[in-house]
Amino acid sequence: MTSKMEAELFCLHCNKDTPHVVTYVGKILKSIKCxxxxxxxxxxxxxxxxNYAAEFIERILTxxxxxxRELEKDITKFILSLPIRIITKPYRIVKEVEDILKKD
Known part of the structure; x- marks a missing residue:
């Protein structure tokens, strides 16, 4: 999932603090634009x-x-959501990889 946020950062070209758009793919930094x-x-x-591969392995291991923790928190919600999550997980992973590979 690609997300964008605005931040006030120091621009080396402008030589001052300016608004920037910071783009992430998942939790991974993709670009910063003044x-x-x-x-x-x-x-x-x-x-x-x-970076995505390293993050993905960490997600698998945890x-x-x-x-x-989800099961202990609310067993009913966990059991009811599990079939949908099993079906949609491959699609969500493909979407994450597509977001990384696509050019803006």
């Missing part, structure tokens, strides 16, 4: 994939713990 001068720093797609 809204005044248009200068953009973008992370290479290869690096995005490397999944049993997170599911156990």
């Amino acid at each position: 809204e005044e001068c248009g200068n953009e720093i973008e992370i290479k797609r290869e690096k995005l994939l490397e 999944k049993p713990y997170r599911m156990t």
